[in-house]
Every structure is written in C-alpha cells, then in structure tokens.
Amino acid sequence: MRAVVQRVSSAFVTVAGEEVGRIGRGLCVLLGVTHSDDEAVARKMAEKLWHLRVFDDERGVMNRSAADLGAELLVVSQFTVYGDTSGGRRPSWIAAARPEQAEPLVTAVVEELRRLGATVATGRFRTAMQVTLTNDGPVTVIVDR
Numbered sequence: 806m807r808a809v810v811q812r813v814s815s816a817f818v819t820v821a822g823e824e825v826g827r828i829g830r831g832l833c834v835l836l837g838v839t840h841s842d843d844e845a846v847a848r849k850m851a852e853k854l855w856h857l858r859v860f861d862d863e864r865g866v867m868n869r870s871a872a873d874l875g876a877e878l879l880v881v882s883q884f885t886v887y888g889d890t891s892g893g894r895r896p897s898w899i900a901a902a903r904p905e906q907a908e909p910l911v912t913a914v915v916e917e918l919r920r921l922g923a924t925v926a927t928g929r930f931r932t933a934m935q936v937t938l939t940n941d942g943p944v945t946v947i948v949d950r
Contacts, residue, residue, distance in 0.1 A: 806842050806850045806910070807886045808948040809835040812859050816879045816938035818928040825934075826926030831877035832857070833938045836914060837886035838907035839900050846950045847910045851917035854878065859944050867944070871923065878918060881928035881936055882911045904931055 810832050817827035834854060860869035860876065871878060884907065888896035901907070908930045918925045928934045 806839065806846055806914070806950040807837045808850065808854065809883070809886055810854065810857065810859070810946050810948055811938060812941045812944035813879075814939045814941045816936065818879065818881055818926075819935045819937075820929045820932045825929050826879055826881075828877035828879045828924070828926050830874075830941070831879070831924075832859075832871055833936065834878055834880045835883035835886055835936075836880055836911055837883050838902040838910045839887055840902050840906070842902060842906075842910055842950070844910070844913055847913035848917050850948070850950055851914045851921065853948055853950075854914075855918055855921045855923055857946070857948065859946060872921070875922075875924075877924045877926065879926045879928075879936075879938075880911065880915050880918070881934060882907065882930050 813833045816833040855872045856870045858870050859867050862868040884901040887901040890896050915925050
C-alpha cells in the first residue's frame with residue numbers, strides 16, 4: 806500500500822456534484838493498493854496513518870498525530886499513486902491492484918481506522934471523484950507500507 810497524505814484544515818470529496826465525504830482539521834489520504842497487499846498490510850497502514858506525527862506540538866514541532874488530537878481522516882482510493890513513469894511519459898498502472906482486490910483492502914483500512922477511534926470520511930470506489938482540500942502547512946508525505 807502507498808498513501809499520499811496531506812495535512813488539511815478541511816477537505817471534501819464529491820461525486821457527480823454530490824458531496825460524499827467531508828472532514829475538518831485532519832488528514833486527506835489518497836490510498837493505493839498493490840498486488841502483494843493483504844489484510845495485515847491494511848491494518849499496518851491504518852496504524853501508520855492514525856499515528857503519523859505531522860501535527861505541531863506546543864513548540865511548533867511536528868510531533869503530534871491524528872490519534873493525539875482526534876483529527877479526522879478523509880480516505881480516497883487512488884490507484885494512480887502506483888503510476889510508474891520510469892519507462893516514458895505515459896504512466897504504467899501495472900503495479901496497481903485490480904479493483905476487485907483493492908476495494909476490500911481500502912475498506913479494511915477505513916474499518917481499522919474506525920476501530921482505532923478515528924472519525925473517517927471516504928470517497929466512493931469506482932467513481933470519478935473531485936477532491937477539494939486546503940493543505941495546511943503545506944504538509945504532504947508519502948507513506949509506504
């Protein structure tokens with residue numbers, strides 16, 4: 806699994822003009838699944854995301870996590886984070902898992918985050934989504950399993 810994580814002051818996702826998920830202060834997570842991922846990897850990714858220390862403490866040091874602050878997460882399935890451009894200008898998506906494998910694993914990450922105590926909003930799998938966010942910092946990190 807791979808995630809592009811942005812610290813946000815707010816974020817929302819729409820499908821065909823309908824808002825399907827919204828958060829306030831927290832993390833916007835664009836989550837990709839690859840062929841070797843399984844339920845154990847999904848649980849590990851959820852733990853990493855929930856405890857990722859990208860929020861400032863009282864000294865202005867990124868030393869706090871969403872878990873520490875009760876920050877929300879917006880998780881959006883995003884196969885394109887596995888795009889490979891090493892062979893040219895047209896990305897290859899061969900490293901991205903097929904939707905039949907990816908969807909239950911994205912769901913597993915969301916369910917594990919909720920089990921850990923997170924408030925989680927999501928996009929809608931297999932749809933064209935528009936994600937709007939205000940990146941806070943800006944802070945953007947790549948999290949690999």
